Amino acid sequence: xNYDSLLKIAYQEALxxxxxxxxxxxxxxxxxxxxxxxxxxxxxxxDNDPSVHGETDAFRKAGRQTNYRDKILVTTLAPCxxxxxLIRQFNIGTVVVGESENFAGHLDWLREAGVTxxxxxxxxxxxxxxxFIAESPHIWFEDxxxxxxx
Ligand SMILES: [Zn+2]
Numbered sequence: 074x075n076y077d078s079l080l081k082i083a084y085q086e087a088l089x090x091x092x093x094x095x096x097x098x099x100x101x102x103x104x105x106x107x108x109x110x111x112x113x114x115x116x117x118x119x120d121n122d123p124s125v126h127g128e129t130d131a132f133r134k135a136g137r138q139t140n141y142r143d144k145i146l147v148t149t150l151a152p153c154x155x156x157x158x159l160i161r162q163f164n165i166g167t168v169v170v171g172e173s174e175n176f177a178g179h180l181d182w183l184r185e186a187g188v189t190x191x192x193x194x195x196x197x198x199x200x201x202x203x204x205f206i207a208e209s210p211h212i213w214f215e216d217x218x219x220x221x222x223x
Contacts (some may be wrong), residue, residue, distance in 0.1 A: 076169050079103055079147045080193055083171060086114040086127065087149040087201055095119045096216050097205050101125035102135040110144070111135030117216055121157040128156035132163075142166040149198045151178025153217065161186050171198035175206060176217065 086099025086105050101112040113130025117123050138144065141163040151173035152160060160168055160183060167189040173180060180190050185201065206213045 074107055074145070076147070076191055076193060079107060079145065079172055080149070080169060080195060080198075082109065082112055083127070083131075083147045083149050084197055084201075086103070086112055086131075086178040086196070087171075088118075090114040090116070090127075091205060096212060097201050098148065098150045099128040099189050100146065102131045103147065105143040110138070113214070118212060121134040123216075124155075126153065126156050128152055129159060131154060132159060145169060147171075148197075150202060151176050151180060152183075154179060159185055160188060167191065169193060170211075171195045172202065174199050175202040177204070 083099040087097040089095035090099060095118040096115040098115040098167040102110045104110055111131045113127055113134050113135030115127045116130065128146060132220045144165050145167040146160060146165050147169040149171035151170050152168065155180045165188065168183060169191045170180065171193050172195050173192060183190055
């Protein structure tokens, strides 16, 4: 599987989110052959909805699937607890992570559940998120549920 070509789709979503003024996390769900089932992005800012993360958006757009064990969820940033819970709840077999430098996520918790985690350490994903955190730290800390006073 060419994970880089799958990651490009998630990255395009993240870039669109960035251009919209939103949190630049994009994701896409694929079947075992790499066919796209759904794609989406974090729309906390755009829709005033903190429950729309990249992963949940792609997951919902893909609609009902009978089995998730053979599916591949690609995300530009390591999944938060909310999205990690979704991955475990539906037994998604493979998670491709664009980067885990700006946010480490809970990748060991996924691996413990038998999820195959592929870390891409992608420079484009890292640079986009770094830029967003530098320009909009208040939105970022709101998104990851951390209160920063002062
Ligand atoms: Zn999330």
